[in-house]
Amino acid sequence: MPAMNNTLPFRGPAGPVRMSGVPNGSILVGDAPPPAEAIGGGVPSGNPAPASDRLIVGVDFGTTYSGVAAVYTSTPDDVDVIKTWPGGNGITSDKVPSEIAYDAPANSTSTSTAPTPSASVVSLPIPDSSEGSSSTSNIKWGFQFKPEESRLRCIKLFLDRNQKLPHFVSPLETAAQLRKYNRNVMDAVADYLTQIYKHTMDTLTRRYGESFMSMTKVEFVLTVPAVWSDAAKNATLQAAERAGLGNRHELRLISEPEAAAVYTLKAIQPNHLKVGDNFIVCDAGGGTVDLISYKITQLSPLRVEESAVGTGGLCGSAFLNYRFEDHVKSRIGEERYDEMKQKKPKTWQMGLKYFEEFVKRNFNEEEHQEVNVPFPGLPDDEEAGLESGFLVMSADQVKAIFEPVVREVCDLVEGQVQKIRAQGGIVSGIVLVGGFGQSNYLYNRLKSHFNTAAPPPYTERPTHAVTEPSPQAVEVMQPVYAWTAVVRGAVLRGLEGSMVVSRRSRWHYGTSYATVFDEERHPVSDRYWSPLWERWMVSDRMQWHIAKGEQVSERKAVSFHYTRNFRPGQSLIVEDDLIACDDETAPDAYKKGLINVCSLTTDLNAVPKPLFTRLTTTKGIEFDNLDFTLDMTIDSAALVFELKVDGVRYGHVTAKFH
Secondary structure (H helix, E strand, C coil), X not given: CCCCCCEEECCCCCCCEECCCCCCCCCCCCCCCCCCCCCCCCCCCCCCCCXXXXXXXXXECCCCEEEEEEEECCCCCCCEECCCCCCCCCCCCCCEECEEEECCCCCCCXXXXXXXXXXXXXXXXXXXXXXXXXXXXXXXXXXXXXXXCCXXXXXXXXXXXXXXXXXXXXXXXXXXXXXXXXCCHHHHHHHHHHHHHHHHHHHHHHHHCHHHHHHCEEEEEEEECCXXXXXXXHHHHHHHXXXXXXXXXXXXXXXXXXXXXXXXXXXXXXXXXXXCCEEEEEEECCCCEEEEEEEEEECCCCEEEEEEEEEEECCCCHHHHHHHHHHHHHHHCHHHHHHHHHHCHHHHHHHHHHHHHHHHHHCCCCCCCEEEEECCCCCCECCCCEECCEEEEEHHHHHHHHHHHHHHHHHHHHHHHHHHHHCCCCEEEEEEECCHHHCHHHHXXXXXXXXXXXXXXXXXXXXXXXXXXXXXXXEEECCCCHHHHHHHHHHHHHHHCCCEEEEECCCEEEEEEEEECCCCCCCHHHXXXXXXXXXXXXXXXXXXXXXXXXXXXCCECEEEEEEEEECCCCCCEEEEEEEEECCCCCCCECCCCCEEEEXXXXXXXXXXXXXXXEEECCCCCEEEEEEEEEEEEECCCCEEEEEEECCEECCEEEEEEC
């Protein structure tokens, strides 16, 4: 009998798999939405595209706003952003609100291209519908709402159960709206992305012509938050596939701050970049703020590596809106505030729009001693600060709205700076992108925070002691097109491939296994007798293949070895759970609180029989033993698996999230 391997996993997958776990979908074009502006650039309409040319479309599905950009591969410098949307009344906007509602109770017609997965990971606590149940003709989305109409907001946040919800997002209210129309979160996200897809295809068809579009391959790249779980990324792929954007083998994901980095680092003048420089990309959006740090490793072509594990938080600009709402309520009184919202909704919307479009972006305490927010129709009230239909706000009052949220962003950026400096790195710049990234106040606060050195301590005696060097100043940059940097970067990723040579793992990744009992290491209560190995064994030991914060490259797989035993006639379809841990130190044994990422099911029937080793116990029991290797690759926003036996790929793997 050959020497026994003391590390014996219970289960193991085989073959390559990208962890999306979704069936193939078909592409739907559907009815054309209201008129859309043709995007510029590209090839002339009507000319057939060469076989190798493609249209790359980036989709930034955001918490509060979403954007779409496209580029034709033969004119790579012409990245175009869709600017007109149904319900926009001809007004151009780089993005469209991530909002959706259903006009009438659902019928049996489905908008989905595939059945809704039954995974409750992405559902609110409401009955799961195995099929979509609303007609697209009943859907309103984006700019199509009147101010007073109810709609589903921030539905993206419900895709990741690991992330906390902001106080202004009510799971109960969202569940009630979904239940009314027999929908769940996955349905709503898929329905919204369906509208994005149809409008995008209509816009591209208007620009290039039907014959050109029928002969040109369209590839989609989607963005997801850097801090999202693997299950949430998978849910995004499922929804996108149902919406018609492609199947799991065609769709590509990229993390939002990485997409922003692709665009912004390329936009920075080459003479401002040096090998070894570290840049922190802060993607400050409406709901979330995402950060990733990159170190320049090569200038031509530009190549970077992650220099710190990405972080993020719920401190986007939407929180400013709700703090502004609380401020108005406290100034004019709750009764008058409620009456305004119910009887004069346009008055409230005008004030909120002014705060949204002017105050949030342009407020600068050095230039604005006071801000006059329009609330037409409200009577003068000197005590409340209402004068001639305006609410007068002092600079200090505006700062009080901004400061708690901005402080959270500063703390997140400070955390990235400290991680890089702890490794001996130098932070050369902080790049602000996203809607909130356009804020003057946020820019100035970050600039002040990282470029203000404390004065030396006062002393009446001259001293020759060497003073401690102050932290190096960090340049803060707001690139052009900060609001669309993510979607522009997504298009560039699809066009040029990845410029990131290595990333930092957000979690520990591992699997459980059985091994020989060791009385010095294992509790006696955990042992069991193995009739095949004829030894005392222990199960549920953890083998961590990738450590949190470890550098991993999508060009180099992480490999680990397994062995598996089969009695004659036993099924060769096996299953293994991929386990993750967010703690700084991963445990030696499985325990409560670890994250069950997914189950990988493997069909080993394709493995040739001679590769199995026939073994016999001392009692004459025969069994087959198979050694294999599992390769795991981490890219920007997904995991890819591949199982090999003696270096050759065999079998089939499917992934199912829990």
